[in-house]
Amino acid sequence: MARVLHLTDLHFGFHREALIAPLLERIAALRPDLVVVGGDITHRALPVQMRKARAFLDRIEAPVICMPGNHDVPLWNPLARFFWPFAGFRRHFGPVLTPVARAGEVRVMALNSTDPYAWQRGKIRDGEIGRLIGNVDPLGTNIVALHHPLQHLPRVTKVPARRASEALYRLEASGVHVILSGHLHRWAVDALLATGRHPRLLQIQTGTALCARVSDMRNEFVVIDVDGPALTLERHVAPMESRDFDAPEIARYSRASGVWRRV
Template sequence: MTRILHLTDLHFGFHRAALEKPLLERIAALQPDLVTVGGDLTHRGLTGQMAQARAFLDRIAAPLICLPGNHDVPLWNLVARTFWPFRDYRKVFGPSLTPRAQAGDVRVMAINSADPYSWQRGKIRAGEVARVIEHVDPLGTNIAVLHHPLQQLPRVDKALARQAAEGLRRMEAAGVHVVLSGHLHRWAVDDLLATGRYPRVLQIQTGTALCARVTDVQNEFALLEIEGTDLRLERHMAPMGGQGFGEPEIARYSRASGVWRRV
């Protein structure tokens, strides 16, 4: 069994500082084999905010990969945003914007969906999808992680990332089994599966781990326990105004039939 923990939308600079310690303690207690951090590590892409986020990540003992979100590129410095949008991010979090990792028989591959030229709306680049497909493990479980969702429910009022549907179609055909994302600060799994549009990909859209925006109602993260074709999903939640994380909600899924089903 392999345990993958997914954090996203930390928003350092506009985050719940009091929740940092409970979050780190919960991560340590869960003992994940790999932690993925799906972008928006900062709120405005400022140097000080990146330093805060880096200090937080350095306190996680598990192996970790991270990737940028739209909030991690310069907002007000238009020159930097145009010519070197990821320079500061690379200095602090590492040179790769699309890292890969292996944990047991689970392969995790990042996609950089941040588009500096549109600020909020993301972009799925064909070359990055091709690199994910190139590294798909035909014998294991393949996970793609990115900031922007590849499918959205009708209740979402943000524009879907450019080329998202095409990217998801190609990855499903190539054998990507799970897609982890954030950006919307809204949890979605079963409603996406119920659309029936991409039955061989379990899309797990996770809410914000630390953002202090009251309208988000709660902070949360996901833990995936993967064994063969079975996946156990834990949703860990900390209500706004609360002291920490309660008992997780648990759901189980299987792709033994060739498509994902909740069991």
């Protein structure tokens, strides 16, 4: 069995300081094989925010991979945003924007969906879908992690990333099993599966881990336990009025029939 922990939308610089220690303690207690940090690590991509985020990540004992979000490129420095948008991210979080990692039978492949020339909307770059397909493990469980969701529910007003629909169809056909994303600060799994549009992809949209925006109502992260075709989700939630995470909400899924079903 492999255990992957998904953190996203930390928003250092506009984060809940009191929740940092409980979050680190919970991560340590869960002992993940891999931690995937799905972008918006900082709130405004300022050096002081990146240093604070780096210090947080350095306290996680498990291997960590990161990818950028739209908040991780400079907002107030137009030259940097247009000519070297990921320089600060590379300096603090690693030179590779699309890392690939393995945790037991699980292969996790990052995708950089951040478009420096659009404030919120993401994009799938030329060649990225092919790169992911080329890294698919035909014998294991394949996870793609990116910041921007590839499918939106009707209640979402933001526009999906460019080429999101193409990516979904091609990744599903290639043998990708799970998509991890953030960006919306909203949890969604079962509602996406219920649309019936991509039954061989379990899309896990995780809410914000540390952002202090009151309208989000909660902070959260998810633990994914993979055991062959079986998958267990542990959703750890901290309501905004709380200083710690509640006991996890647990849901189990299986793709033994060829498509994902909640069991």
